Amino acid sequence: MDFKLPSSKAFAFFSIGSLLALVTQIVYFSPISSPEILQLPPPSTIPSNSLLQGVKKLGEGFLKKPEDVTVDENTGILYTSTRDGWVKRLHRNGSLEDWKWVGSETMLGLSMSADGGVIVCDSQQGLLKVNDESITNIASHVNGTKISFADDVIEASDGSLYFSVGSTKFQLHNWYLDVLEAKPHGQLLKYDPLLNETTILLNDLGFANGVALSQDEQYLVICESWKFRCLKYWLKGQNTGRTEIFINLPRAPDNINLAPDGSFWIALLEVSPSSLNFIHKWRVAKHLIASFPNLIEVVNGVHSKAMVMKVAPDGRILRTLDDPEGKVMSFVTSAVEYEGNLYLGSLKCDFIGKLQLEAVHS
Numbered sequence: 001m002d003f004k005l006p007s008s009k010a011f012a013f014f015s016i017g018s019l020l021a022l023v024t025q026i027v028y029f030s031p032i033s034s035p036e037i038l039q040l041p042p043p044s045t046i047p048s049n050s051l052l053q054g055v056k057k058l059g060e061g062f063l064k065k066p067e068d069v070t071v072d073e074n075t076g077i078l079y080t081s082t083r084d085g086w087v088k089r090l091h092r093n094g095s096l097e098d099w100k101w102v103g104s105e106t107m108l109g110l111s112m113s114a115d116g117g118v119i120v121c122d123s124q125q126g127l128l129k130v131n132d133e134s135i136t137n138i139a140s141h142v143n144g145t146k147i148s149f150a151d152d153v154i155e156a157s158d159g160s161l162y163f164s165v166g167s168t169k170f171q172l173h174n175w176y177l178d179v180l181e182a183k184p185h186g187q188l189l190k191y192d193p194l195l196n197e198t199t200i201l202l203n204d205l206g207f208a209n210g211v212a213l214s215q216d217e218q219y220l221v222i223c224e225s226w227k228f229r230c231l232k233y234w235l236k237g238q239n240t241g242r243t244e245i246f247i248n249l250p251r252a253p254d255n256i257n258l259a260p261d262g263s264f265w266i267a268l269l270e271v272s273p274s275s276l277n278f279i280h281k282w283r284v285a286k287h288l289i290a291s292f293p294n295l296i297e298v299v300n301g302v303h304s305k306a307m308v309m310k311v312a313p314d315g316r317i318l319r320t321l322d323d324p325e326g327k328v329m330s331f332v333t334s335a336v337e338y339e340g341n342l343y344l345g346s347l348k349c350d351f352i353g354k355l356q357l358e359a360v361h362s
């Protein structure tokens with residue numbers, strides 16, 4: 001028999017053909033469709049500090065990834081939901097209580113209700129009302145469609161609940177695919193307790209996340225994580241129903257909370273390590289990353305650091321606190337100020353961080 005080695009030309013054709021077949025397969029089976037280029041913010045000019053490294057750890061070992069924190073201002077009791085299915089509370093004397101068993105691993109933002117109960121966003125069920133006696137699912141559908149990925153909620157003084165849907169396409173466990181696809185699947189919803197009805201206020205948000213009410217309840221602030229900004233949504237006055245940009249940010253905003261002085265605390269996430277930002281500019285790279293969960297972990301930067309920012313109602317940055325290497329806290333998703341202390345939730349840590357604000361200067 002006469003064996004011939006393939007010519008270098010034939011080998012090149014074979015290699016290119018194989019590569020094209022592989023790329024076609026990756027794109028065809030990719031969990032994201034026609035991804036957009038992600039418009040990343042310019043590099044931050046805000047000087048770094050390490051002030052978040054000074055937190056005291058509350059409930060360490062017993063609070064599994066407490067994403068959000070809310071406080072009952074009448075009693076000083078802190079509430080959080082944890083990945084082991086509990087709504088837990090921390091009393092003023094420092095004692096930790098497994099308060100109510102919900103049995104869901106997907107609870108996220110929460111808000112105190114005027115009657116002493118707590119409203120909890122559950123990424124799979126919608127809105128839950130939790131109190132001493134019961135757990136009730138108060139909003140599970142909107143316009144006949146199941147609400148998925150409820151993310152954060154705030155109760156207004158008239159009892160209305162305003163809440164976000166991170167993505168109508170992706171879920172908590174694969175949220176990073178929403179970042180890679182970079183198409184706006186987020187929503188702002190309203191639950192009206194008198195009508196027992198949920199309506200859509202805003203569609204097409206770039207991963208709707210934290211929701212806060214201004215002190216005078218004239219407007220909401222809603223965070224769009226991968227648009228790296230927060231919007232004002234006017235509830236009253238001549239601009240009712242309109243939106244405007246509240247602030248453009250150097251990182252992705254997660255939860256937002258009203259501070260006692262009328263400003264806002266915003267938790268910021270690092271979407272990607274800066275050396276891998278190029279991924280978000282290449283559609284084929286996005287498909288490749290999206291197809292392999294291990295690669296997603298490499299490009300996902302949220303575990304690498306933590307930052308929170310205080311912003312005035314006019315959008316001025318008042319102060320920032322960070323842990324630039326994620327030494328003590330990373331993936332900080334929430335900051336709540338109460339009686340001179342800042343309480344920090346995280347999707348990485350097993351405690352709530354407590355920082356005495358007077359003791360740190362920035």
Ligand SMILES: [Ca+2]
Nearest residue numbers: 068109110152
């Ligand atoms: Ca909240």
Ligand SMILES: [Ca+2]
Nearest residue numbers: 151209254255
């Ligand atoms: Ca959130």
